[in-house]
Structure formats: C-alpha cells, structure tokens
Amino acid sequence: MTDDASRSTSEPAPRTTAASRTMLSHIMGPTEVNLLGTVHGGVVMKFVDDVAGAVAGRHSGGPAVTAAMDEMQFLNPVRVGDLVHAYAQVNWVGATSMEVGVRVMAEPWNEAGTAPRHVASAYLVFVAVDDKGQPRSVPPLVLETDLDRRRHGEAEIRRSHRLARRRAIQAARDQAGRDRAVRGAEDAALSAANGPANGPANGRASSPEAGR
16 A cells, blocks of 8 residues: 555545535424523524534544534524524534534524524534544645634634633642642641640540549
8 A cells, every 4th residue: 555545544635614514494393492482592502513513524524422512602582483594614623623613593484584683603512433432533624715714713712712721720620639638738747746645645535533
C-alpha cells in the first residue's frame, strides 16, 4: 500500500458545511405543552438534538454522540399548532469532535405567508464514535463563505471559553482539596497536642471520686 493510499484510509476527505446541512420540521401538538400552555423547553431541546445529531452523523459519515449542549437560548415561546423548523449545520470540527449550530423558527401551521419567528438557537458538541464506542476521526471542514468563516470563528471562541471554564473549575476543586488536606493536618496536629499525654491516664475519666 502506498503512502497516499494509507493517508486516504486514515484521513477522511474534507467536507463542506453544505454537504451535511439539514432541516427538520414538526407540528407541535397539545401533548407537548407545559402548564402555561406553551411547548416544553425540553421538547424543543430534543428536537434540536435530533437535527444536530443528524448533521453530525452526515458530516462524520457514521455515528456521533452528544457530548455537550454548549449553549441554548429560548427567544420566544412555541405554541400548540406551530410548525417548527430547525436548521442545523457544522460550524467547527476538531480531531474527533464537531460543533453543530441550530436555529429554530416557528410559524402557524395553517397561515401561509406569516413571517416565521426565531424561537431558539443552540450550539451542541458531538463526538464521532466507531462500532466499539471509541472516538474516531472526522473530516476536516471546508469553509466556503464569509458566513461559514464567521460561524467557525465564533465556535472557536465558545470552545476556548469552554476549555478555560473547565480548567478554572478543576483548579478550584484542586485548591479546595489542598485546603481540606491542610485543615485535616492541622486538626490532627491539634488533636495530638491535646491527646492522652495531657489528658487522663489510661483513658480513665478524671473526677473528684477517682481513687476512693
């Protein structure tokens, strides 16, 4: 096998954002509402995850699992009878992961010509996996338009913030662990200083009745 052939089997061919771009539509029914009469946020989130998962699978050429919902903004309520459209595309890829952006629009199901409302936006991170559930390589992303490049740059900002937040949280936890260890050592030293050497002999209680 030549080097070129070896590379072709180990490195997926680059793909454009348009190659995996996907849209799903769904009419919201009465079983999907909350006590306020609007559609549950969780219903919208599942819808978002469904379309984003389809995009991740199409781009990576196989299974991909949700690793994080990096951001989810609910901008307007969704109501019973709304025809909801979710538009999704890959914004950024790494070695095995992808960010998928989703824009959710809603319009009355029975009113033609009504301008759709922007009801939600979300950004999800997926990891491509093989048949053993292990991460696998994903195709590089070809950025064709200025909009693609803008979304890619914003995805990199989200990723850097996500990693910085993770490092800061871990550092805080590590520091808290060190502080607990120091307090534990101090408590042990204090207990030793106030222990049997300065207390009653042989563990007997000291009282005026002792020795009678």
